[in-house]
Amino acid sequence: MAWEYICPHCQLVQGRFEQSQVSDVQLGLDRLTPEEWQDIITNDEDGTNRIWVTCDTCQQVFDQYPERTVLPHLYS
Secondary structure: OEEEEEOOOOOOEEEEEEOOOOOOOOOOHHHOOHHHHHHHEEEOOOOEEEEEOOOHHHHHHHHHOHHHHHOOOOOO
16 A cells, blocks of 8 residues: 555656555644545555645646636646
8 A cells, every 4th residue: 555646637646655654644644634635635446545736847837827727627
C-alpha cells in the first residue's frame, strides 16, 4: 500500500511513498478535517491512497489565467 500525490488537473504524479516509509501523521494528513479528507483523498482497489493536490505548473496557470478555474479540464 502507498500514499500517492497526484494533480487532479493534469494527472501528474507528484510523489509516492510506501506506507511503511511514512504515516499519515508524518504527511500532515492528521490535520485535515473529515470534510477535507473526503474532498482530497481517495483509495484505489489496490490499496493506494491518492491525495489530490494541484501541482505547481497547474497552479501557475490558474494564477495567470484565473478564468480557467471554471473549466472542467484545465487544458481543454
